[in-house]
Amino acid sequence: MSPSSSESLVPAALSKEGTDRLILQWKDGHRSVYTWKHLRDQCPCAGCREERLQPPDPFRILKPNELVPLAPVSMTPVGHYAYKITWSDGHDTGIYTFETLRELCQCAECVQKGKRMEKSS
Amino acid sequence: MEMQNIHSIIAVASGKGGVGKSTVAVNLALALQMQGQRVALLDADIYGPSIPIMLGVPRVDPQTTQFPLDRYGLKLMSMGFLVNPTQAVIWRGPMVDKYLRQFLLAIPWGELDTMVIDLPPGTGDAQLTLTQALRLSGAVIVTTPQEVSLIDARKGLEMFRQVRVPVLGIVENMSYFIAEDGKRYEIFRHGGGQKLAKDAGVPFLGEIPIDPRVAECGDQGDPIVHKYPDSPIAKAYVALSKTITQELEKTSQVPELPSL
Numbered sequence: 001m002s003p004s005s006s007e008s009l010v011p012a013a014l015s016k017e018g019t020d021r022l023i024l025q026w027k028d029g030h031r032s033v034y035t036w037k038h039l040r041d042q043c044p045c046a047g048c049r050e051e052r053l054q055p056p057d058p059f060r061i062l063k064p065n066e067l068v069p070l071a072p073v074s075m076t077p078v079g080h081y082a083y084k085i086t087w088s089d090g091h092d093t094g095i096y097t098f099e100t101l102r103e104l105c106q107c108a109e110c111v112q113k114g115k116r117m118e119k120s121s
Numbered sequence: 122m123e124m125q126n127i128h129s130i131i132a133v134a135s136g137k138g139g140v141g142k143s144t145v146a147v148n149l150a151l152a153l154q155m156q157g158q159r160v161a162l163l164d165a166d167i168y169g170p171s172i173p174i175m176l177g178v179p180r181v182d183p184q185t186t187q188f189p190l191d192r193y194g195l196k197l198m199s200m201g202f203l204v205n206p207t208q209a210v211i212w213r214g215p216m217v218d219k220y221l222r223q224f225l226l227a228i229p230w231g232e233l234d235t236m237v238i239d240l241p242p243g244t245g246d247a248q249l250t251l252t253q254a255l256r257l258s259g260a261v262i263v264t265t266p267q268e269v270s271l272i273d274a275r276k277g278l279e280m281f282r283q284v285r286v287p288v289l290g291i292v293e294n295m296s297y298f299i300a301e302d303g304k305r306y307e308i309f310r311h312g313g314g315q316k317l318a319k320d321a322g323v324p325f326l327g328e329i330p331i332d333p334r335v336a337e338c339g340d341q342g343d344p345i346v347h348k349y350p351d352s353p354i355a356k357a358y359v360a361l362s363k364t365i366t367q368e369l370e371k372t373s374q375v376p377e378l379p380s381l
Contacts, residue, residue: 010376010378011378011379012379013379014379014380014381015381016381022381072381074380074381075380075381076380076381077256077378077379077380078253079252079253079254079255079256079257079284079285079286080252080256080257080284080285080286080378081252081283081284081285082253082284095253
């Protein structure tokens with residue numbers, strides 16, 4: 001199913017699968033799967049976006065909070081339109097809109113579709 | 122969280138400044154109260170609070186005062202209660218966010234039927250804080266009839282669409298003027314609000330006429346709905362409050378979102 005900004009694009013249930021995955025059941029019937037790592041790598045906050053635009057620094061020194069395994073602490077709604085994820089390292093500025101979450105979906109169907117779109121473009 | 126005892130939270134917004142948002146917010150709050158509701162009015166305009174003057178409430182000593190304040194039976198909070206009116210609040214966005222969150226979440230509002238929030242113009246920090254920290258029941262967009270105001274009202278509409286706050290509808294303020302001879306003058310043109318509502322597919326909530334007494338009452342701290350409850354304009358506000366209550370009932374089935 002394609003990401004849309006329709007009103008049906010609303011989460012119905014959230015659950016953890018094992019330690020590394022999030023399952024998001026949508027009202028329109030779609031079932032999204034994500035690794036937490038993918039969600040963190042794509043964090044939409046201004047700081048993380050800026051960091052992704054920079055070329056990788058080979059001499060970067062890890063901060064102490066980057067040495068512990070990353071885990072989500074909570075995932076709570078923001079108003080009517082988004083979610084905030086609080087991470088074990090204290091990071092909590094990313095606001096994931098429903099549209100963003102749908103675009104980041106890693107279920108087999110969405111991944112296939114993403115590949116097809118890449119080929120055709 | 123304290124806000125759970127508040128049945129509906131309505132934001133009064135516009136893209137543009139000077140269209141009469143605060144006047145509409147104050148008189149709407151009083152009109153809702155005349156329907157028997159328990160109502161609070163929160164002034165979210167940190168830089169240019171108008172509620173203190175419009176309701177005749179001066180600055181207080183925050184050390185010894187328990188908020189919210191009370192005037193004409195409305196529960197109130199405004200930045201204007203905390204700072205001298207001649208002093209400017211010169212802050213960057215994060216401070217606006219911090220204070221607004223405190224106004225919303227740290228003040229014991231108690232049980233309320235409706236909280237009316239008077240937003241500043243634009244689509245910036247105050248709007249973001251309110252749409253993120255709260256689940257607003259709906260937004261009322263105030264505009265004046267002319268195109269220059271409508272352009273900005275469209276931006277306000279687009280903001281609420283993006284953050285999925287239901288738009289209860291559009292109010293056209295300063296819609297017309299009835300002179301002493303009974304003749305109707307459309308000073309700022311007419312019908313723009315209705316057209317905007319039609320284009321955006323949201324309800325048109327009504328027209329509020331121009332009446333010089335509105336400004337007079339606002340400056341004296343006794344809003345027209347309270348001072349002249351039988352005036353045509355007060356009746357327009359009562360009609361508006363009823364329409365808004367009906368619209369709220371239609372949109373109130375917004376389900377809770379799951380958490381993890």
